[in-house]
Amino acid sequence: MHDNLTNQYHSLFLTKEEVKEIFRLKSDKALQLFKREFGIRKKGRLYLASDVKKVIAIFAEEAA
Numbered sequence: 198m199h200d201n202l203t204n205q206y207h208s209l210f211l212t213k214e215e216v217k218e219i220f221r222l223k224s225d226k227a228l229q230l231f232k233r234e235f236g237i238r239k240k241g242r243l244y245l246a247s248d249v250k251k252v253i254a255i256f257a258e259e260a261a
Contacts (some may be wrong), residue, residue: 208246209245209246209247210240210243210244210245210246211243211244211245211246211249212242212243212244213225213228213242213244215244216228216232216237216244216249219249219253220252232244235248235252235255236248237249237252
């Protein structure tokens with residue numbers, strides 16, 4: 198399922214706005230807290246898609 202969510206985005210990196218859209222975060226502050234809590238790494242101004250996919254997998258596992 199999480200592949201469907203991230204297929205429309207770049208395979209290696211995601212922008213701040215894309216990460217906020219995926220996790221439905223409303224503010225930059227919420228994104229910062231979320232990033233810290235789940236260990237999503239950045240490369241410059243971009244977020245690693247692999248970390249985002251790991252967090253989605255965690256959510257999917259918890260929901261199952």
